[in-house]
Amino acid sequence: QVQLVQSGAEVKKPGSSVKVSCKASGGTLRTYGVSWVRQAPGQGLEWMGGIVPLFGPVKYAQSFQGRLTITTDESTSTAYMELSSLRSDDTAVYYCARALGAWFNYWGQGTLVTVSS
């Protein structure tokens, strides 16, 4: 059974960076692809970026270009999402999701990132 386990909640100051991890059991992340999706309080789902399956490139949503970095460490089956220049409207639950093609069949439990001074 595939499980994605994310790192714990974070509280960050505006202007700082956050790095969230997503450890997978069962299958390599880059074989299937992994994306990061966030959800602001009471809002819908927003795709941030992801790795194309079968060891493809990383693709980012335009709105996060320049301040989002998605990486993987295949030796530990862990994906990372680092978001810089944090603002208060980056407060959200951040999910990693494993892709089959480009739809998501497994999700992490979510990581709450709170940006507050």
Place this chain on the structure above:
Amino acid sequence: EIVMTQSPATLSVSPGERVTLSCRASQSVRSNLAWYQQKPDQAPRILIYGASNRATGIPARFSGSGSGTEFTLTISSLQSEDFAVYYCQQYDNWPPITFGPGTKVEI
């Protein structure tokens, strides 16, 4: 960017009723459309992919249809555990992958 819209925003129904949710794409996404269910404080769960294929373990009361720009998720007989928010997602032309704003199914 392909914009996804969903209607209605909220649907008030009773258990046992048949429910139809709509999703529209701003341009054709062929059959590259998925549906997710999300309950409060939980991650989304895949229901349907490829517009009409039920994901593993999804009950037969959930069905998807449509292609191009118009899609439908139908719940044939709503159960108490089906009260949730439902999102559609296109993956035909990305980046970006885009989600609809969601439909809340409530009692």
